[in-house]
Amino acid sequence: MKEEDLYKPLQIYLEKQGYTVRAEVKDCDLIAVKGDEMSIVELKTRVTTTLLIQAAKRKDICDSVYIAVPLLPGKKSLPNHRGLLQLLRRLEVGLILVRFMKTKTRVEVLLHPVPFEKRMRRRKQAAILREINGRYGEFNKGGVPSTTEKISAYKQESIKIGFMLKDSGPQSPKNLRERGARADKTQGILSKNFYGWFDKQSRGIYQLNQAGEEALDRYEREHPGIRKAALGLDNSDS
Numbered sequence: 079m080k081e082e083d084l085y086k087p088l089q090i091y092l093e094k095q096g097y098t099v100r101a102e103v104k105d106c107d108l109i110a111v112k113g114d115e116m117s118i119v120e121l122k123t124r125v126t127t128t129l130l131i132q133a134a135k136r137k138d139i140c141d142s143v144y145i146a147v148p149l150l151p152g153k154k155s156l157p158n159h160r161g162l163l164q165l166l167r168r169l170e171v172g173l174i175l176v177r178f179m180k181t182k183t184r185v186e187v188l189l190h191p192v193p194f195e196k197r198m199r200r201r202k203q204a205a206i207l208r209e210i211n212g213r214y215g216e217f218n219k220g221g222v223p224s225t226t227e228k229i230s231a232y233k234q235e236s237i238k239i240g241f242m243l244k245d246s247g248p249q250s251p252k253n254l255r256e257r258g259a260r261a262d263k264t265q266g267i268l269s270k271n272f273y274g275w276f277d278k279q280s281r282g283i284y285q286l287n288q289a290g291e292e293a294l295d296r297y298e299r300e301h302p303g304i305r306k307a308a309l310g311l312d313n314s315d316s
Contacts, residue, residue, distance in 0.1 A: 081107070081121045084146055084176045088119060091185040106136065108146075117142040119174065125162060133171045142191055144172035151179060163189055170194050212260075214238070215307035229301075233273070235263050237297060238308040240275055240290050245309075248285040258310065 088108060089099045097110035097117075108119040118136045122129040122145065129145055136143040145166075149156065156162060156175070166173050172191040177184040212231030219226075229237075239259050243249060246257075251265045268276050268284045275290030286294075297304050306312070 079123050079148055079150070079178075081123060084121045084123075084148060087176050087183040087185055088121075088146055088174070104139075106139070115142070116140050117144060119144045119146050121146050123148060125156065130165070130169065130171075134169055137170065141170070142172070143170075144174050144187075144191065146174040146176060149175045149177045167192075168194050214310070215304065217301045217304060229297075232263070232267070234308070235260055236267050236273055236275065237294065237304065239264060239267055240286055240294050241305055241308050243276070243284065243286040244291065244294060248279045248283045250282050251284070 085101060085108065089101075092099050092110045095112070097112045100109045100111075101107065103109045106118045107121040110117045110119065118140060120129060120132050120136065120143070125145070125147055129147075133143050133145050147156065163173065166189055170191050170193060171189075172187065173189040175186045175188055177186060209231050213234055215234065217229040217234075239254055242254055242257060242259065249257075251259075251268055254264050255261050268278075273290075273293065275287060275293055276284050277287045279285045294305075
């Protein structure tokens with residue numbers, strides 16, 4: 079597959095729409111003109127950073143800029159299709175697929191370049207801030223593989239409750255809240271027992287089980303200081 083293989087299907091498609099099509103004009107792969115309307119189409123065999131930079135630069139010439147890439151037989155969509163569309167919307171760049179089938183080609187305009195309307199994701203921002211504010215320490219490292227365990231705010235609170243039960247023995251959610259466990263999380267963490275660390279000893283009373291003991295030991299080995307951070311202890315405290 080070569081870039082020039084995309085040109086003829088695009089030329090035929092655009093001419094049927096009433097455009098005059100010209101190739102390689104002032105470093106632009108394809109120019110389509112209809113009256114006062116002009117569009118630029120950059121051709122590549124796949125989506126690359128170079129192609130996106132190229133398209134962004136063409137926005138200095140006109141607003142209507144597209145990238146065109148092939149879709150080979152057996153493929154339903156481009157890799158990371160949704161993410162690509164989101165990025166192109168932000169760049170205000172359109173997307174054209176040239177779908178190569180066994181006996182013919184089909185041109186599909188998936189996205190037109192329109193002004194991007196920036197929307198603030200208030201709910202998502204609020205969720206991030208809740209996560210940040212819910213942590214009492216930072217035990218994660220940025221850039222690690224996705225399979226690496228992440229110690230979220232919820233897990234940190236579970237660890238905190240675990241240390242409380244380890245130090246004082248079985249307790250009720252009320253007692254734990256009075257000692258500093260989060261009022262909005264304690265009951266749920268104990269009753270749902272997502273990590274399998276807690277057992278219900280009797281009605282309304284919970285204890286740390288063997289799995290919880292082993293988890294806390296591991297966290298103390300892997301993250302020295304996590305116990306003091308969880309329990310709000312300074313260096314002078316035991």
